[in-house]
Amino acid sequence: MQRWEEAGELHLQEGRTLMAADAFLEAKTPGANLRARDVVVNALSEQITFGRIPTLVDPGIQHIRRLLDQLKVLGLADDIADEVSVAF
Numbered sequence: 001m002q003r004w005e006e007a008g009e010l011h012l013q014e015g016r017t018l019m020a021a022d023a024f025l026e027a028k029t030p031g032a033n034l035r036a037r038d039v040v041v042n043a044l045s046e047q048i049t050f051g052r053i054p055t056l057v058d059p060g061i062q063h064i065r066r067l068l069d070q071l072k073v074l075g076l077a078d079d080i081a082d083e084v085s086v087a088f
Contacts, residue, residue: 002027002029002032004023004024004026004027004028004032005023005024005027005029005031005032005035007023008020008021008022008023008024008027008032008035008036008039011023012039017039017042017043017046018043018060018063018064018067020039021036021039021040021043021067022067024036024039025067025070033071033074033076034076036067036070036071036076037071037076037077037080040064040067040068040071040080041080043060043064043067044064047060047061047064
């Protein structure tokens, strides 16, 4: 496991979900990219709770949108299109 992947797992263990996704994307391996995708989906569900409407100015949502843009470039956003459409 590369250092970026290890850092991503550590961030997850410590509850820093979005930082974990950043670290996984920095690893630039197919497995780490898929892990980042899964983490972003989990982050969406954490940010979008029942009774709470996310706004585009919310820093967490802005970070997720940046991560989604990176996943699109990697061709991984199509797999999570349904989850993303619910959020935005």
